[in-house]
Amino acid sequence: MIGQVFDTPDDAYEFYNGYAFLYGFGIRKCATHKNKTTNEAYLRKYVCNKEGFKDLKCDGSAGEAKKRRRDLRTACEAFIQISKGKDVKWSVDAFTSAHNHKLTASPTKVMKHRSHGKFHRSLVCKSLMLELGEQQKHYKGREFYGLIKHFQDKLLEDRDLYFVVDLFDDGSPRNIFWANGRSRNLYIKFTNKFMMPFAPFFGVNHHRQSVLFASALLENEKQATFEWLFENFLKCMFDKHPLAIITDQDKAIGNAIKRVFPKTRHRFRS
Template structure:
């Protein structure tokens, strides 16, 4: 069995990232294979590890040296083994664990960042630089920010209806004006905003994102040791997600999985994410799982309803791992009612979430008796633009492509973007209940709010019959 793999510096490719200049020629290395954990109920032919009942979790990955070798040395090349690594500690459920391969951390954790001493240096942004996509732009500026030790964010942007970026401004996350949003003005919340002016303006020209102006002004202390804790730099990559998913399905606690990844990387300083980020990913991934047989039971129920009623409509969306992501359904009565009362539709996701954290999203209309009627419903795993676009398209297919004249929603940016994509000709209005709910928050500190301002505002909203009357009030 060869020596354990050592932490090494990740080399970026100039072909993939042309904005990175390499200070030294890149040495060839063996292809990296991600480490995976397989749970087996029988003894493996090549090797097996018998475990006993114990509260400690087995260390899946052998500890590595925290002192990296030069990239060109033989010690730094990936040592790969097809044999099973012995595990001395025991699992809680006395299971047998097989480590299929031990490989480099290129597929799990980037142990070193670009821009460090002796590594790759990201070029300083200059006007005239061009990028193929928004992702390439953000990857470049994130690496530059990590090199210069400041956090990065998108400060402002404008997009077309098809979500194509028209122009975007990226800069330091500490830039901008500080806003005191605390309800108690005597106890203002601390803020990290320092009017930091470092930014880069980018505009779409000839199908590419072109840098028009750059400002590199620093007015706060840079944080080299804290740069890995910036939100923009904390990322759980795909390989780490697979490890977390596998361990979570095996009943292994997240803190144990995280410490195993830290051991593999050679220390906390080499891990670009924290334990909280692992918890957030697993919590979000669990939202897609309805439990054992849950998605299949739902599919069987919908098939039974379609057998009983030809007008029943349902659609299900699965993720890359064939887990239920979103679902939509509508019965024949809802589809028939929409033909008569589909002029104005209300869509809201704030009323109810099920036990799996999936928001219930109903489409509601009003009939000729002033009664609310259900025009379809769905369950979505996350309230983002992609999920809303899928749900709106499913509802539109169910209603034979007939769009409503007006749709009323709460003040949600993801909903607004999805409506502009799927219902470009539909009037979008905000729900009055959501608007009035924010009145005390915005005007509660006003001296006249409880002395007549509140009643006058409500009278203006509810008693005005014409536009002129509302404006005069």
């Protein structure tokens, strides 16, 4: 975030508001500092909409008590600050991402924040929500939105992350493929260059879904190599032996399993 450059303060506001939409909070404009001589703004600050507290003591000009809504602010300190450089561009020179309140998880609730109201009414937003399945029955798109948001979050940390989603006509997900930057880099470095055998360890979670536990690139497919692999897998997994292992009908793998995992049930893949 630090060092991001924008042509105008409005561009910076839209950028931060888009970031806030993904993460589940609203924003508002907070402070503007101007040059006393030219009266031109040189610093601006946009904050989480839960920043500070409202002044509940002030009444109307005639002294009558004002009707007030419940104050929902929590003195949140999340913000972005931009300053104007000599090249007339605006750049981010301060940023805090930590919030002291629960973020909004549901997309439909996120759009109720005032800063997202205009976007919510736009054709772009309606099209996006249709793609995410927000109009479908039984909240089909809720989990899908969470998945897309997860990938968007990971993109901030890993610019080489790759993911693609194949959709049904109603906007619900059909196929999803992804690979992080490290995996893509390993594929280019080792798999293509050295043609090393790839050994993935897969398991099944409580939803009967496949889970990747670990991966390895091996020199060869000899028994000694598999024994080394299984021994290090065991060390990595806190010396917890697997209950069962399913492999191809390879004699070297079978012998290695008998030596390293003697109490594990070994079955061949049909």
